[in-house]
Amino acid sequence: MxxxxxxxxxxxxxxxxxxxxxxxxxxxxxxSDPSVPLPFTRTVFEGTGGRGPVHTRPKPKRWGPYSVAQWLGAAVVGGAALVVLAAMAVLAVRWLLSLDVMQEFLGTYPGEYHLPDSAPVGIPAWLGWQHFFNFFLIALIIRSGLQVRHETRPSAFWSPRGNPGRKINLSLWFHQSLDILWVTNGLIYVVLLFTTGQWVRVVPTSWDVFPNAVSAALQYVSLDWPTENGWVNYNALQQIAYFSTVFIAAPLAIATGVRMSGIWPKRAKLLSSWYPIEVARAIHYPTMLYFCVFIVTHVLLVLATGALRNLNHMFASQGSIQPDAYAANWLGFWLFVASLIAVGAALVAARPLILAPIARLFGTVSSR
Known part of the structure; x- marks a missing residue:
């Protein structure tokens, strides 16, 4: 076929x-011709996959490299890891301090050394006021500095009356104005510190400060904290921290801030080549981070090592040679709360609506 x-x-x-x-x-x-119907009843029906509208989940908003959920997860995991590491450190240091050689070390260096006989006792009222003013100004400086660093579209600008061509944004004007007040307050503090003899409390006067600082650090880590009475004497670790903040970190912040500001002479090319602005920027921001770490650590230790007594020392200028004196007096605590309210109110009020009228007293404010 x-x-x-x-x-x-x-x-x-x-x-x-x-x-x-x-x-x-x-x-x-x-x-087969797809247009010809099948000769039997259809038993398998077409699905809607690939034909219906595509519903895509919106991407979560990111804060830096991660989303909020990722940041929370990282915080939980990181916090748990820190707790475990801290517990291990505490156990290791407690075991170390139980050794005979370390017990002898603690006996020789208890964490503080004796000040000179001429050292004053107590915290005068001017030091308490200086402490508050410094806290008030540094909080606003950190806040305004971060705003200057991250601000992309300033809402207002300021220029001096004598030089209208020099124009800076309002946040930078506020930051630099606070710097001037902070430097002035610091100079007054240093002058009073040396004229009243209070400098021996924050400036090391003996090489024993270093082994005593090691001793105090080990005692803090072991959670068997050194006995202290800031009314009479700071422990060696405190003294080094205060000295570093007043005489190292603060001058670094001032020197780098001046280099980055309009005060720096633009025509001094040789001086600028010796001190490039990139160096100032590389130092200025870490110095701010140091102040943040110092403030947080300082406040936590003040509250954890006898809050009422320590707050009475710093804010009410009340104290005694006896370590537990004024432990039940709440005056310093309420003054501390009032200072926190004042700082919080200033942080909230530091916005263009309020800053612009103040800035107009010293120059011209414009939107462009």
Missing amino acids: VAQLPPGTDGVDAGKTGALTGTEQTAVVPR
Whole structure:
């Protein structure tokens, strides 16, 4: 039987059409026409996949490299890791301090050394006021400095009356104005510190400060904290921290801030080449971070090592040679709360609506 193959069917050319016999006979079935309905009832129905609207989840808002959920997860994991590491450190140091050689070390260096006989006792009222003013100004300086660093579209600008061509944004004017007040307050503090003899409390006067600082640090880590009475004497670790803050970190902040400000002479090319602005920027921000760490650590230790007594020393200028004196007096605590309210109110009020009228007293404020 001869089967006629349509040309182009399954690769069979019309010129090769001929008789197929035996095993070579094949049945050629034409392709089905999708327009012709099936001769039986459909039992499998088409799904909607690929045809319906595509619903995509909005990407979570990111704060830096991570989303809020990722930051929370990192905080939980990191916090748990820190707790474990802290517990291990406490156990290791407690074991170390139980050794005879370390007990002898603690006996020789209890964490503080005796001040000179001429050292004053107590914290005068002027020192308490200086402490508050410094806290008030440094909080505003840190806040305004971060605003200057991250502000992309300033809402207002300030220029001095004598030099309208020099224009800076209002946040930078506020930051630099606070710097001037902070430096002035610091100079008054240093002058009073040396004229009243209070400098011996924050400036090391003996090489014993270093082994005593190691002793105090080990005692803090072991949670068996050194006995202290800031009314009479700071421990060696406190003294080094206060000295570093007053006489190292503060001058660094001032020197780098001056280099980055408009006070720096632009025509002093040789001086600028010796002290590039990139160096100032690289030092200024870490110095601010140091102040943040110092403030947080300082406040936590003040509250954890006898809050009422320590707050009475710093804010009420009340104290005694006896370490537990004024431990039940709440005056210093309420003055501390009032200072926190004052700082919080200043941080909230530091916005263009309030800063602009003050800035106009010293120059011209414009939106461009």
